Amino acid sequence: MITVIIAEDHQALIDGMKSFLKNERDIQIIGHANDGFSLIENARKLKPKVIITDIRMPKCDGILATKTIKAELPDTKIIAFSMFDHDDAISQMKEAGASGYIMKNSSLQTVLDAIRAVSQGYSYFVNEAENEYEVSKNELFFSSREKEILQLIAEGKSSQEIAEILFIEKSTVDSHRKNMSKKIKTIGKNDLTKFALERKYDYL
Template identity: 80%
Template sequence: MITLVIAEDHQALIDGMKAFLKNESDIEIVGYANDGLELITLALQLKPDVVITDIRMPKCDGINATQTIKKELPNTKVIAFSMFDNDDAILQMKEAGASGYIMKNSSLQTVLDAVRAVSEGFTYFADETDEELDKPKNELFFSAREKEILTLIAEGKSSQEIADALFIEKSTVDSHRKNMSKKIKTIGKTDLTKYALERKYDYL
């Protein structure tokens, strides 16, 4: 389970992310803050796996909050969340220790992908002008569980057989299938089974 804290001074954005992420079986929002000082207090108390933080916030900005959190909780991953596609802000957040940077106008699926990516040690900087991306722009990110399911799909197993093999509910497998299908649409109308077969050995 990925524990998540969200810091954003616009409550409507927090509510939107909460509504979207509540059905994800591998992510739990454990707290949210409306200013930087509240974020630091919450993070030190809850020790989340991932923090999503706005850069411009009252009392303490996201850059200083990130520096403090990373100093005290080096294993907590931080994703910057901003209205502005600003190279200086991206650089400052990187230097503060952030593992990701996404725009507020990004899709909620992008937010989900970023959370899963940084939790597994990847970086996720959505700025297309950044030439230092650790993850190539055309590479699709799949979580460890999705990779397991893709491998089993490539072996011809049904959703129920996959659920039995991984000791999870069939509905969870179906949810992962749906999410993966959304991802592969970004590179063409490829059937999920065909996609899994083509990359049968990528995830072993």
Template identity: 60%
Template sequence: MITLAIAEDHQALIDGMKLFLNSQSDIQIVGEANDGDALIELVRSKRPSIVITDIRMPKRDGISATKIIKEEFPETKIIAFSMFDQTEAVEQMKQAGASGYIMKNSSLQKVLEAIRTVDKVGKYFDDAILTIDDLTKEVVILSAREKDILRLIGEGHSSQDIADILCIGKTTVDTHRKNIIKKINVHGKTDLIRYAIERKYDF
């Protein structure tokens, strides 16, 4: 059984991952944290076999937290989870002792693949870290209304909330959501939320 801890300062991302990973019979999520200090305490108390951690977090970043965890629990495998694909960030995580690195815009299936690969062979580094990932490179043209809706999704609002805020029908919001999903080429509600959270300050 793979015991897993997740550290990420956006709770919606944790919730989406938990919803997917809880259905996997070989993985048990033993805890979650929203900052680096909480992650260290979580690892000390639960001793997970694998940790997925964001690089940029409050109080203590993932790089610093990884160093401390690997010093205290060298057998714990750590996968960095971030939008930062710069060589420097990857190298810093490797030097800190990370066993893997995946992008936040990866599909949940790829997250699962990374967890299982690190558990079995010890390492997993996403090909996207070597190049500019497709979602960043691709020019996505959204209408003003679609940008408003994407921003509100990133702030955690439901379709009904967005409809009330923008004074439009919920059906209209749902239609816009479907169009946004097609334009940005993600798969389903959870991936859309992840995309929106990471880009909510871009519009």
């Protein structure tokens, strides 16, 4: 289970993320904070696997909070959450120990991908200017569901067949395919199938 604390001074954003993430079986929101000091206190008490924190918060900003938490809880992964795509802010959060940086106008799916990525040891930094993201490690990050779908694509299954096998909607399969295509930066219609075939045995 990926335990998460969200730190944000706008309660509506916290409520929106909590509502979106509550149905994810591998993620549990165990706390939230509206300022940096409360975040540090909650992190010490609850020891989450992942923290999503705003950079600009009352009492103590996200950069100082990240430094403090990483010094005490080095295994906790921290994702910066900001309205601003400033290289200086990103570099400061990296130096403080953050594993990711996402924009407040990012999709909730991006938030979900970032949580899963950093929990597995990846870094996840969104670039608003290019509307792209960078996932850093030795290989691309795919969620467990995406790995299942990739394997079935490699076996020649259609989206409808995959949906029936996994007991999900075909539209959900199509959405996953679209997200995976973005991750591997495909161009042609059959590029994802080619990629799946090349990686057929990687996700068994």
